[in-house]
Amino acid sequence: MFLIIMSDEHSSGRWLPGGIMESSTYLDEDSHRSGRRFARRLYIPRIIGLATGFFCVASVLVMQPVSGWWWLLLITYGFIWPHFAWQTADRSSDPAGAETRNLMIDSLMGGVWIALMGFNALPSALILAMISMNNVGCGGLKLFLGGLGLITFSCLLITGLFQIPVNLETTPSQVWICLPFLLIYPTYFGLVSYRTALKLSEHKRRLMHMSTRDGMTGVYNRRHWEHLLHGEYDNCQRYQRSATLILIDIDHFKSINDSFGHDVGDEAILAITEHLQLTLRITDVIGRFGGDEFGVIMSGTSQESAIQAIDRVREYLGEFRLPHAPHFCLRISVGVAEFDKSMVNYREWLKSSDVALYKAKNLGRSRTEVADIAA
Numbered sequence: 001m002f003l004i005i006m007s008d009e010h011s012s013g014r015w016l017p018g019g020i021m022e023s024s025t026y027l028d029e030d031s032h033r034s035g036r037r038f039a040r041r042l043y044i045p046r047i048i049g050l051a052t053g054f055f056c057v058a059s060v061l062v063m064q065p066v067s068g069w070w071w072l073l074l075i076t077y078g079f080i081w082p083h084f085a086w087q088t089a090d091r092s093s094d095p096a097g098a099e100t101r102n103l104m105i106d107s108l109m110g111g112v113w114i115a116l117m118g119f120n121a122l123p124s125a126l127i128l129a130m131i132s133m134n135n136v137g138c139g140g141l142k143l144f145l146g147g148l149g150l151i152t153f154s155c156l157l158i159t160g161l162f163q164i165p166v167n168l169e170t171t172p173s174q175v176w177i178c179l180p181f182l183l184i185y186p187t188y189f190g191l192v193s194y195r196t197a198l199k200l201s202e203h204k205r206r207l208m209h210m211s212t213r214d215g216m217t218g219v220y221n222r223r224h225w226e227h228l229l230h231g232e233y234d235n236c237q238r239y240q241r242s243a244t245l246i247l248i249d250i251d252h253f254k255s256i257n258d259s260f261g262h263d264v265g266d267e268a269i270l271a272i273t274e275h276l277q278l279t280l281r282i283t284d285v286i287g288r289f290g291g292d293e294f295g296v297i298m299s300g301t302s303q304e305s306a307i308q309a310i311d312r313v314r315e316y317l318g319e320f321r322l323p324h325a326p327h328f329c330l331r332i333s334v335g336v337a338e339f340d341k342s343m344v345n346y347r348e349w350l351k352s353s354d355v356a357l358y359k360a361k362n363l364g365r366s367r368t369e370v371a372d373i374a375a
Contacts, residue, residue: 035095039086041192042099042138046082046106048188049130052181053113054078056126059177060117070116077109103138107131107147111154118167119155122178130185214288216266217273225287225295226350232285232297233346236339243339244306245349246296247357248272251331251365253292260325267322268292268330275316280309295353303338303370310334310368333360337371 057074085102092098110131114124128151135147158164170178212224220228229245236243250256250268257265272294276286285297298306317330335357343349352371360369 032093032095035092035097035099036090038138039089039095039099039102041196042102042134043082043086045134045185045188045192046085049134049181049185050078050082052184053127053130056123056174056178056181057113057117059174060120060123063171064118066116074113100139100143103135103143104147104150107135107150108154111151112158114151115155115158115164116162118164120170120174121168122170122175126178126181130181133189217270217288219273219277219294220285220287222287222289222295225285225289225297226346228285228287229295229297229350230346232299233339233343233349235299237341240341241300242302244298244301244303245337245339245353246298246306246310247289247335247353248276248294248296248310249333249357249361250292251333251361256325256328260322260328264322264324265292267324271320271322271330272317272332275313275320279313279316284309303336306336306338307368307370310336331366333357333365334368335360335371336368 054074054077057078061070061074085099085105089095089098089102110127114127117123131147131151132144135143139146212220214221219225232243235241250272253265253268256268269288269292273286273288276294276296280286280296280298283299284301285299287295287297289295298309301309314332317332320330322328322330335353335355337349337353337356339349343352356369356371360367363369
């Protein structure tokens with residue numbers, strides 16, 4: 001009913017950089033929590049499925065001369081087993097494994113009730129469909145085939161031991177009694193699947209954000225920013241459009257850390273980020289290129305317009321003071337490189353901007369230098 005990923009290597013640990021193996025304790029704990037969540041997700045669906053399924057089976061057995069022991073087993077399985085199965089899995093050292101065994105017990109018992117009903121068509125088909133749905137959702141084809149084998153085995157065993165005659169006919173009253181099982185369980189299954197899909201989508205969004213964004217500033221990290229730069233280079237080459245690349249470096253950043261501490265250094269980085277976001281266009285792609293270095297891709301922008309935008313950033317910074325270093329004025333060095341179709345690849349474009357940045361730093365900092373594409 002739910003898609004999960006289970007690994008058999010719960011106690012093997014994993015290798016970290018430097019040849020050190022991480023302790024398996026954390027991995028075991030994480031696997032245990034994941035298994036408990038898996039068992040918990042199946043708890044309510046099992047209660048609903050077996051409670052409604054009880055009436056389907058009972059509607060057939062009430063018309064057959066079966067022993068009272070079968071009725072006791074049916075009541076126990078329909079209303080007590082879901083709670084016992086949950087407690088067993090929740091308290092197990094391997095909850096996922098215990099819940100998988102519970103699913104196999106469900107398959108085994110499904111075959112028992114199908115055989116005991118004489119393979120009555122509608123109730124038997126519903127039981128087989130719901131058990132198969134659960135097994136496929138929880139463990140894929142392997143669990144489905146395992147469950148199908150147990151259903152077949154228990155069907156043949158009960159039929160052979162008790163010589164139960166086959167009666168495929170489903171009466172109108174049995175159809176009506178089976179309707180709640182047919183309607184309620186799939187509806188709840190769909191609701192749970194929808195909620196699971198929403199959670200997976202949110203997790204995917206968070207992972208995507210974490211993999212593309214810088215953790216401190218929230219702008220793109222270097223890897224993703226370079227990927228976007230590559231795309232912009234390709235678009236400029238293909239559609240012959242203009243774009244300008246800017247690299248920005250905070251002047252004397254090491255002195256900020258040494259004089260005021262790393263907290264103030266972080267404030268400086270966040271301040272630069274905020275001023276870039278407030279001053280530049282929303283379409284300009286800002287990335288944290290290094291510790292105190294930023295990159296900006298300005299699509300459809302000429303070199304002159306890019307320099308004007310950076311001048312506005314300087315004006316903002318000229319009036320800004322760090323809360324814990326009010327006497328220090330933030331200054332930046334900037335390298336600008338406009339796209340040129342003669343550039344072989346995006347790395348050449350990036351190198352041109354980088355050379356211009358170092359030229360600005362070597363000429364006294366707090367200035368903007370333009371790349372000499374012709375050179």
